[in-house]
Amino acid sequence: MAEASRTFHATLFSLPTFSPRLHFKLSYSHSHPSLHLKRARSVQRSISETKTMSSNTTLPWGCDIDSLENAEALQKWLSDSGLPPQKVGINKVEMGKRGLVALKKINRGENLLFVPPSLLITSDSDWSSPEAGHVLKQHNVADLPLLATYLISEANLQKSSRWSNYISFLPRQPYSLLYWTRSELDRYLKASQIRLRAIERIADITGTFDDLRRRIFSKHPHLFPKEVFNLVTFRWSFGILLSRLIYLSSMDGKVALVPWADMLNHSCEVETYLNYDKSSQAVVFTTDRAYQPGEQVFISYGKKSNAELLLSYGFVPKEGTNLNDSVELPLSLRISDKCYKQKLKALKKHGLSASQCYPIQISGWPLELMAYAYLTVSPPSMSKQFEEMAAMASNESIIRKDLRYPEIEEKALQFILDNCESSISKYSKFLKESGSMDLDITSQKQQNRGVFLKQLAVDICTSEQKILYRAQYILKRRLRDMRSGELRA
Numbered sequence: 001m002a003e004a005s006r007t008f009h010a011t012l013f014s015l016p017t018f019s020p021r022l023h024f025k026l027s028y029s030h031s032h033p034s035l036h037l038k039r040a041r042s043v044q045r046s047i048s049e050t051k052t053m054s055s056n057t058t059l060p061w062g063c064d065i066d067s068l069e070n071a072e073a074l075q076k077w078l079s080d081s082g083l084p085p086q087k088v089g090i091n092k093v094e095m096g097k098r099g100l101v102a103l104k105k106i107n108r109g110e111n112l113l114f115v116p117p118s119l120l121i122t123s124d125s126d127w128s129s130p131e132a133g134h135v136l137k138q139h140n141v142a143d144l145p146l147l148a149t150y151l152i153s154e155a156n157l158q159k160s161s162r163w164s165n166y167i168s169f170l171p172r173q174p175y176s177l178l179y180w181t182r183s184e185l186d187r188y189l190k191a192s193q194i195r196l197r198a199i200e201r202i203a204d205i206t207g208t209f210d211d212l213r214r215r216i217f218s219k220h221p222h223l224f225p226k227e228v229f230n231l232v233t234f235r236w237s238f239g240i241l242l243s244r245l246i247y248l249s250s251m252d253g254k255v256a257l258v259p260w261a262d263m264l265n266h267s268c269e270v271e272t273y274l275n276y277d278k279s280s281q282a283v284v285f286t287t288d289r290a291y292q293p294g295e296q297v298f299i300s301y302g303k304k305s306n307a308e309l310l311l312s313y314g315f316v317p318k319e320g321t322n323l324n325d326s327v328e329l330p331l332s333l334r335i336s337d338k339c340y341k342q343k344l345k346a347l348k349k350h351g352l353s354a355s356q357c358y359p360i361q362i363s364g365w366p367l368e369l370m371a372y373a374y375l376t377v378s379p380p381s382m383s384k385q386f387e388e389m390a391a392m393a394s395n396e397s398i399i400r401k402d403l404r405y406p407e408i409e410e411k412a413l414q415f416i417l418d419n420c421e422s423s424i425s426k427y428s429k430f431l432k433e434s435g436s437m438d439l440d441i442t443s444q445k446q447q448n449r450g451v452f453l454k455q456l457a458v459d460i461c462t463s464e465q466k467i468l469y470r471a472q473y474i475l476k477r478r479l480r481d482m483r484s485g486e487l488r489a
Contacts (some may be wrong), residue, residue: 015295059236061155062172068092070168077165078260082116090263093296099265102291112297113261113274114282121147121163121257128161129153132223139216144257147245148237149229149258155237156228166259170240175314178202178239180453188457191204191423192464193328193357194307194433202235209234229234242312248283251276258283266309267298268322274299305359306463316459327464328357329471331372331419339380346386347373350394358470365416367403368393373412374405382408410482417475420468427465434458 071090079085087106093099106112127133132153136146154161161167173179174230177198180188189195210233217224243342244262248254254276261274261283274285291297298471303324306316308473315326332344332355344354358369371392385405392403405412434454 030145030388036443050398053287059155059172059233061158061167062170062236063168065174066098068098070165073170074165074259078119082118083260084114088297093265094369097265098263099296100263101296102293104293104295106287106291108287108290109286110287111277111280113268113284114277114280115261115283115284117251117276119259121150121256121259122254123147123150125150127153128157129223132204132220135216135223141216142211144238144241145212147241147255147257147435148234149224151237151240152233154231155233163259173236174239174243175452175456176239176243177240177311178205178235179314179315184453186261188453189460191426191461192307192457193330194311197307197311205235205238206231213448233381243314243468246274246283248274248276250278253418256283261285264297264299266301266302266317268297268317268324270300272299273302306460310456310460314456316456316463318352319459319463320462323469324361325463326361327358327423327467329369329414329416329419329423329468330355330357331361331369331376332356333376337376339378339383339386343375343378343386343390344382345388347393349387350390350396352390352394356393360420360467362467362470364474365471368395370412371403373415374403377406377408377411379408410479413475413479413482417472417479420472420475424468424472427461427468430461431458432467434461459468 068090075090087102087104087110088100088104090098091101093101123146127150133150136149141149151167155161155167158167160162177185177189177194178201180198182199185195185198189198211228213229217226217229242259244257245255246258246261248256258274264274264285270288272285273289274283276282277284285299287297301313303328305324306322307327309322310316333340333347337343340354347353347356352372356372358366358372360369371389375386375389375393378389382405388403432459
């Protein structure tokens with residue numbers, strides 16, 4: 001499910017969103033995890049051709065997501081490979097997940113784990129098949145696709161790889177949205193914008209695999225046989241990386257898989273992260289609370305929304321626990337607008353499109369959303385301000401952070417309210433239908449999966465709808481006050 005240390009809170013692709021992310025085809029963005037509410041995401045409409053992987057696909061390595069079958073072998077291998085004695089151990093935790101629990105009392109402020117560099121998997125790790133690694137580096141393959149290929153190569157060697165005990169304990173098929181079929185995404189997440197994010201991510205992974213296959217794999221079939229290096233295994237390896245990679249800022253900004261540390265689960269109530277400690281020369285984290293024997297030990301995966309946690313890690317936090325939760329609100333220019341082309345031109349100049357998504361939190365919404373609303377409702381007489389509004393909507397403007405247009409503020413707020421209520425109605429319809437939704441199943445295993453995915457969908461839609469209800473209340477109250485003369489726009 002969601003066992004990871006993940007101080008590296010980047011995702012793969014150059015789709016602007018709420019947190020720092022890694023752009024493997026363009027550039028790296030390794031900043032410390034934070035919530036950037038001022039960034040928007042373009043709504044992509046034409047993703048119907050995205051390939052998806054069957055939920056029945058079985059890989060010849062890894063284990064079931066809740067299995068402890070290989071736990072003893074993993075811990076022995078780690079100990080033999082230099083991991084010092086631990087105050088935590090692997091066990092099953094709530095809802096059948098695996099996690100690390102305290103074996104003895106742990107005080108607040110203690111450093112734990114001390115995973116040595118020799119146990120990290122990075123882009124510099126030695127390949128069991130050196131020729132394959134040499135070919136990829138000759139082609140200047142970026143770190144993430146290189147690590148994804150490395151993981152498949154080592155997994156295929158099974159016992160012959162030094163990482164076999166680690167790989168055998170990795171989940172064969174987690175609940176990350178990468179592993180939902182297209183029909184499952186369409187069925188369960190049709191009300192949430194996270195559905196489009198998942199489809200986009202799958203499409204990007206597919207495109208990356210196709211590029212590697214065309215440029216490298218097909219030209220070196222003896223090193224990269226298609227029976228092993230294919231879209232199914234590539235989706236698996238990228239899913240592992242997305243949910244488990246750690247950004248080690250104190251280790252020259254390396255990203256790494258860290259066996260043992262990646263068994264730590266996330267809690268919205270802790271703020272501690274993993275990093276490399278130069279004094280002990282090991283990966284550690286410092287507890288920010290005390291733990292009694294048997295209690296699960298947590299870290300933070302970063303200030304992420306529930307949707308982002310579901311997208312990469314396959315879980316939704318308990319209701320009301322995530323203070324960083326947000327929902328993406330889709331907004332669009334009106335095609336009937338006389339200034340549609342002029343406004344669209346201004347938006348495109350700043351990297352935006354006619355349809356954008358902006359994040360809303362319980363505490364409010366970003367200035368960029370308000371700027372986009374101003375632009376949408378502005379009349380032809382304000383055409384000289386279109387450029388300024390578009391710049392602010394894209395977060396590129398460095399002036400007028402208090403951007404306001406009193407003469408159209410009421411219309412802008414009404415525009416946002418209309419879009420909130422449109423989204424609320426979609427959530428309401430799904431939540432009403434979910435109670436009588438039949439599961440498309442042919443086995444007990446599929447039934448368990450179907451029930452679980454449905455519950456995840458209900459949880460994410462419920463949390464996102466509540467944020468929209470709060471925004472609706474604030475907007476209605478503000479509009480009422482403006483119209484009654486208590487507020488002057």
